[in-house]
Amino acid sequence: MLAGQDHHAATRFGTPSPVIQIRGLTKQFSVRNRPVSIFNSLDCTIDRGSFVSVIGPSGCGKSTLLRLVSGLERPSGGSILFNGQAVSGPPHGMIYVFQQYAKSIFPWRTVIQNIAFGLKANTHLTRSETRERCREYLHLVGLDGYADHYPAQISGGMQQRVAIARALVCEPDVLLMDEPFSAVDAMTRALLQDLLLRIWTTIPVTILFVTHDVDEAVFLSERVISLGRAPSGISDDIAIGLPAPRDQIATRADERFIALRQRLFASIFQQEQQPAPEGS
Amino acid sequence: MRAALSRWPGYLLVILLLVAWEIGSAQEWIDPVSLPRVSRIFATWWQAVVGGAMAKALAPSLFRIFSGFGLAVLVGVPLGLLMGTINFCYRLLEPLTEFVRPIPSSAYIPVAILFLGIGDEMKVFVIFAACIFPVLLNTYGGVRAIDPVLIDTGRTFGVSRLTALLQIVLPASLPSVLTGMRISLGLALIVAVVAEMISGNSGIGYFILNNQRIFRVPEMFAGIFTLGLLGFLLNLIFLRAESYLLRWRADAE
Numbered sequence: 449m450l451a452g453q454d455h456h457a458a459t460r461f462g463t464p465s466p467v468i469q470i471r472g473l474t475k476q477f478s479v480r481n482r483p484v485s486i487f488n489s490l491d492c493t494i495d496r497g498s499f500v501s502v503i504g505p506s507g508c509g510k511s512t513l514l515r516l517v518s519g520l521e522r523p524s525g526g527s528i529l530f531n532g533q534a535v536s537g538p539p540h541g542m543i544y545v546f547q548q549y550a551k552s553i554f555p556w557r558t559v560i561q562n563i564a565f566g567l568k569a570n571t572h573l574t575r576s577e578t579r580e581r582c583r584e585y586l587h588l589v590g591l592d593g594y595a596d597h598y599p600a601q602i603s604g605g606m607q608q609r610v611a612i613a614r615a616l617v618c619e620p621d622v623l624l625m626d627e628p629f630s631a632v633d634a635m636t637r638a639l640l641q642d643l644l645l646r647i648w649t650t651i652p653v654t655i656l657f658v659t660h661d662v663d664e665a666v667f668l669s670e671r672v673i674s675l676g677r678a679p680s681g682i683s684d685d686i687a688i689g690l691p692a693p694r695d696q697i698a699t700r701a702d703e704r705f706i707a708l709r710q711r712l713f714a715s716i717f718q719q720e721q722q723p724a725p726e727g728s
Numbered sequence: 729m730r731a732a733l734s735r736w737p738g739y740l741l742v743i744l745l746l747v748a749w750e751i752g753s754a755q756e757w758i759d760p761v762s763l764p765r766v767s768r769i770f771a772t773w774w775q776a777v778v779g780g781a782m783a784k785a786l787a788p789s790l791f792r793i794f795s796g797f798g799l800a801v802l803v804g805v806p807l808g809l810l811m812g813t814i815n816f817c818y819r820l821l822e823p824l825t826e827f828v829r830p831i832p833s834s835a836y837i838p839v840a841i842l843f844l845g846i847g848d849e850m851k852v853f854v855i856f857a858a859c860i861f862p863v864l865l866n867t868y869g870g871v872r873a874i875d876p877v878l879i880d881t882g883r884t885f886g887v888s889r890l891t892a893l894l895q896i897v898l899p900a901s902l903p904s905v906l907t908g909m910r911i912s913l914g915l916a917l918i919v920a921v922v923a924e925m926i927s928g929n930s931g932i933g934y935f936i937l938n939n940q941r942i943f944r945v946p947e948m949f950a951g952i953f954t955l956g957l958l959g960f961l962l963n964l965i966f967l968r969a970e971s972y973l974l975r976w977r978a979d980a981e
Contacts, residue, residue, distance in 0.1 A: 537883075538884045543885065544880070546881065548875075551878060552877050554878075554896070554900075556900075565895070566887070569886050569887045570885065600976065600977065600978035618885070
């Protein structure tokens with residue numbers, strides 16, 4: 449039990465308990481009047497407090513999976529439970545962070561006004577409490593001094609930090625992140641990864657993280673779910689037992705990191721090389 | 729200020745044309761009865777301004793312009809938001825809009841006279857009819873062009889439909905709405921003058937036509953000059969308001 453603690457995030461809050469349960473999930477799209485199957489009875493459980501990444505070859509449906517979990521999209525069959533309740537629309541306590549942060553943050557609102565956006569709908573705070581809470585999260589993402597800037601006046605990496613703060617300020621149980629760092633440069637990405645890990649260890653939040661970057665998935669997560677070509681579902685589900693705290697230099701040089709990374713990369717690369725199945 | 733300075737060749741051209749007009753008219757190279765000297769027109773204009781005649785002519789026109797334009801915004805923006813957000817409303821009203829829109833609003837004047845007479849109601853209605861389409865089209869066009877990510881952002885934060893409309897849809901479509909309003913404001917001025925020339929005995933349109941009829945050509949030009957000035961000022965005020973409302977845009981300074 450004690451020895452296993454480092455390996456399983458859920459244990460950082462005691463006994464593991466499921467926060468998201470996916471049961472028999474099926475999703476079909478209609479492409480030029482032909483049904484295309486993305487998932488065919490997918491099952492998966494995400495433990496409270498864990499950091500789980502979803503990877504897979506292009507077109508495997510990893511973003512679709514996240515959208516289904518978030519309630520932004522409806523499944524064709526099966527069910528998704530969040531805190532034991534069936535998801536039938538975007539539920540309270542679960543917030544989606546979009547890949548296109550520049551399109552997701554409100555350009556007509558200042559940084560602090562952006563962060564305050566979801567608070568009214570998700571909490572019952574007074575005006576001064578709202579301001580206080582926003583300042584707190586502004587500080588958490590390292591944007592003190594930028595409260596009254598408009599998004600157009602700050603960099604892309606800072607904009608994504610605003611989007612993260614805007615989601616976290618609502619104190620959600622689950623943060624769903626869809627390739628959140630794919631549009632920033634490599635150095636900014638490393639800094640944002642460190643920031644996210646720091647936040648995750650500070651706040652009792654579950655993070656479900658979709659990325660196409662295998663290194664990023666292994667570096668950040670406690671568990672990596674690798675999806676196969678649609679509609680094959682989960683092809684690999686690996687616990688990443690790397691020691692915490694993760695370090696951009698030391699962790700990435702760790703033999704275990706390299707082995708895990710190689711294994712996952714090889715499996716995805718192999719699938720990418722195969723010719724696309726008919727209809728996709 | 730720098731923008732004003734960089735435009736000096738344009739201003740110089742205006743001055744040169746006015747000087748050419750002044751000299752041409754004084755030397756009778758052009759007919760001084762039809763095109764009186766600029767200095768005379770300006771003196772007449774100044775007299776009409778200080779004597780109150782210009783204000784008397786302008787006041788009813790401004791009332792009509794702002795009533796018609798204001799009504800068009802009050803109806804066009806909510807209707808445009810409705811058409812932009814609810815697909816059924818769009819499919820219901822879009823064909824009608826596309827059919828009615830190409831008809832020049834001055835063509836409504838005879839019909840409007842039949843139903844509303846020749847008073848202010850008719851003029852306000854015709855201005856409204858001219859103004860509504862640019863506002864409506866630009867509003868629903870702006871709403872329909874909103875990125876789905878922005879709408880999904882509202883959904884994931886669980887805000888109500890009304891909050892999403894007021895805090896996401898409206899500000900996101902505001903640049904487009906304001907463009908429509910600015911086009912409409914220009915149209916309002918044109919249609920007001922046309923309507924006043926066709927019927928009635930007040931307003932700046934009537935002032936211009938009447939002075940032409942009684943051969944008071946400098947007064948006629950003074951009226952036209954006033955219109956130019958009015959259009960310029962309205963546009964300037966509007967642009968100022970616009971750049972304030974859209975101060976968050978990257979290109980706004």
